[in-house]
Amino acid sequence: MSDQTPGDPDAPAKAPRARRQRSLRESLGSIVLGFELIVVFLGALVLFGLKSLPAWIALGGGAVVVLLMIAAIGLMRNRVGVVLGWIVQLLVVAAGFLVPAFFIVGAIFTAMWTYCMIAASRIDRNNRTEIR
Template sequence: MTDAPRGRRPRSVRESLASIVLGFETIIVFLAALLLFGLGSLPAWLALGGGALLCLVMVATIGLLRYNWSYAIGWLVQAVIVLTGFVNPAMFIVGALFTAMWAYCMVTGSRLDNNKENS
C-alpha cells in the first residue's frame, strides 16, 4: 500500500522574501569574489575561498529559513558583506543595498504574515 504524497510545507511571506534576497545576493557575492581575485585585492585563496564560503553560508541559510534563528545568520551575512567594503569600496554600496532590501523584506514580510494570521 502506498502512502499519500505529502504536500509542500507552506512558507511564510517573510521566508519567501528572505530566500529571494539571499538567492540573488549569492550570485552577486560569487561575482564579487571573482572581481577581488581578478583585481588582486586579496590572495587568490582568500578571495575565492572566502567568497565560496560566504556563498555556501547563504545557500545553507536559505534552507534553514523555516527556523527563526536563521534570520540572525541572514543579518550576520549582511554585516559581513558590508565589511567587505574595506577590501573594495564598491562593496559598501552593494552591501548597503542588500542590507536595505533585507531589512525591508523582514519588516514587510513579518507585517504581511501577521495580517494573514489576524484575518
C-alpha cells in the same frame, strides 16, 4: 486479485503529498539571499581576477560567505536562518573595508533584506490573525 505494476494505468493514484505552506518572510528572504549569493560569488571572482586581494582571501572569503548564504536559505523557516541572514548582511557590508565597492553592494542588499524582513513579518502576522 490482479497484479498491478507501478506504471499500470488502472492502479489507484497516490494522493500527492501536501506541500508545506511557506511564510512570506521565508520566501522573500530566500529570494534576496539567492540574488545576493550570485553577486557575492561573482564579486569574489572579480576580486581574484583583478588581483585586488590574495587568491585565498578573495576565493576563500567568498566561498565562506556563499556557504553561509546557502545555510541561511535552508534555515529560513527558523529564526536561526533569519539571524544568519543578518550576519551575512554585516559580512557583505564589512567586505567594503577590503574593497570599497562592497559598501555599495552591501548597502543595497541590506536595505532590501531589512525591508523584506519588516514588511513580510508584518504581512505574515496579519495573515495569521485573519485566519483565526
